Amino acid sequence: MRVCSFESRRRDEMATLIRKFGGDPTVVPSMREVPLEAHTDAFEFARRIEQGEIEIVVFMTGVGARTLFDAIRTTGYWDSFQSELDQRTIIVRGPKPVPVLKDAKVHIDFRAPEPNTWRELLELIDGTPVDVSGKTIGVQEYGKPNQEFYEQLKQRGAEVYPVTVYAWDFPEDVEPLYAAIQAACDQPFDVVMFTSAQQVDNVLEAADRLGKKDDWRASLKRSSVASIGPTCSDRLREHGISIAMEPSHPKMAHLVREAIAFAQQSSAS
Incomplete structure (x- = not known):
């Protein structure tokens, strides 16, 4: 099985997993996280937390979360911010913010279940005793x-305060990405x-x-397109790309093992 992945941060792990489950990997970075040079949103977020203007925070x-905290630490007001943040209602979308908050000694009240999308966050909020109506919710984007x-939070009566801490860009070297597209x-x-x-x-x-673009789209119709989970799948569908499968759990190992097995079974039938 020739397997292509666009994983960036964990590309070596992805290549190892593909080989482990019998695939021939082509893993090329497709993006990089670029911290914003001016941490205006982070500093304003810290001020609002200290002033008690934000009651609920979603990471x-x-x-x-780490970039946000590192930016606030540069202000010299970390201790007062950390103390105030720890008194707010804290919600996390999935497992990755957990160790960051633990290191920062900030408790977690609620954690959204798999597959850890914004829809699970809403279900969690609707199912908890936390009343968001009339509250300001800080959301680390x-x-x-x-x-x-x-929009869904606003419909529930909440005021949303987005906190932008990094943006996406192309990898510094885009040639491997171009080569993978051409190969496909x-x-x-x-x-x-x-x-x-x-x-x-x-x-x-x-x-x-x-x-x-047209050739790339045509090539995908002859491949098994595997998506890690609902948010990614929604984006693929928005672009008119059909999805062959999602894994049983939104984890890389499950994705790789099950995607290769699915393709092998499809080719054999």
Whole structure:
């Protein structure tokens, strides 16, 4: 099985997993996280927390939470901020913010269940004794505002305060990404895997820059397209890309093992 992945931060682990489960890996970075040079949002967020203007805080990603905390530490007001934050209602989208908050000695009140999307966050909020009506909710963003999530919170009477701490960009060296797209156009991969919605946007934009967007889309129709979970799948569908499978759990190992098994079974039938 020729398997293509666009994983960036954990690309070596991804390649190892693909080999372990019998695939021939092509793993190319498709994006990088770029911390914002001016941490205006982070500093304003800290001020609002200290002033008691934000009652609930939602942490969406581990990298974003760490970047946010590191920015606030540069102000010299970390201790007072940390003390005030620890008195707020704290919700996390998934497992990655957990060790960051633990290191910062900030408790966690609620954690959304798998597959850890904004929809599970809403279900959690609706099912807890926390009343968000009339409350301000600080949301640590993860590169791109989630307007659907914000609108749902507003419909529940909450005021949303987005906290932007990093943005997405292309990798510094885009040639491996271009080469993988060209390879797919020449001979479609057996499996193409996506592990985030932003990967979908970046890969399609890269294909467009190459003048290969239509060819790339056509190649995907001859591949088993595997998505890590609902948020990523929604983005693929928004772009008109059909999904062959999602794993039983939104984890890389489950994705790789089950995607390769699915493709092998499909090719045998």
